[in-house]
Amino acid sequence: MFSKACEYGIKATIYIAVKSMRHTRVSLKEIAEEVNSPVAFTAKILQSLAKSGIIDSHKGPTGGFEIEESKIDTIKLHDIVHAIDGDNIFVGCGLGLKQCDATQPCPVHDKFVGIRENLKMMLQNTSLYELATGLDIGLTHLKR
């Protein structure tokens, strides 16, 4: 469904959000531990999330990653997935045709667009805030 990079990226972003709500920056090392992800690979993903403007990064001692508090509510799961995996999952054909539209549909088109739209809506309607809150109050978990 999502790439490994995207899975790590989502988990990392949620963790950063939890800490940011407490006005605490968090280091790459800590994130990778909490998310159970390879440190150096996580660094790459965080780098790209920073370039996409989803998270902020700061170098040096006391540095680390954070998310502007006002953004936590407006950032949606959709934004994170889109930043890392692109838009193929939202607009691409389920059977890999170069173009998906109803004028020359693949055999699963009619059935697939519903699922795809469903997923898209879910991601667009899910805010980072609610994900972070669920984690913060111990309702959900990042490792297992």
Added chain:
Amino acid sequence: MFSKACEYGIKATIYIAVKSMRHTRVSLKEIAEEVNSPVAFTAKILQSLAKSGIIDSHKGPTGGFEIEESKIDTIKLHDIVHAIDGDNIFVGCGLGLKQCDATQPCPVHDKFVGIRENLKMMLQNTSLYELATGLDIGLTHLKR
């Protein structure tokens, strides 16, 4: 969403079904042409679909692939996807946790299981027969 192998496998199976409904065997070469897939890779996929019992293969002149006509109606998209991509898409955690269940859910669990179940139902309710019929009457297409 699905692997390349699965995309090719689905399209190939649908094409074989169309031909089988006309009691015609079809060769690897023809399948790969119609499906726009690499020949040798397609061979591997068909081989595994044959081992899974979804399609039948026959060697030698007049050989090729076919599907028992009585099966075309009972084979579901779910069976093809499961045979090629396994069951991770049906039971796996959206964020890659080793185990997905409600006792220790990841942050997206509640929202993800709906989508996943939705997809599963769609695949279980979609028969090879209806996919093949749509293609046969020119309503849908395998290439673009």
Added chain:
DNA sequence: TTTATTTAAGATAAATTTGTCCGAAATAAG
């Protein structure tokens, strides 16, 4: 029986994704 045709099987190779390493750049603090 010989030949031509077609899939099976295993080894190999290319491409992509995932993951690592290391030096550079920034920056906070002594």
Added chain:
DNA sequence: CTTATTTCGGACAAATTTATCTTAAATAAA
């Protein structure tokens, strides 16, 4: 200013997926 800390950036490596090649096995027909 110097040092310690932390992210950045690029090169590199491993693993997985996708794709190819070659030889064998089966089998239909001449």
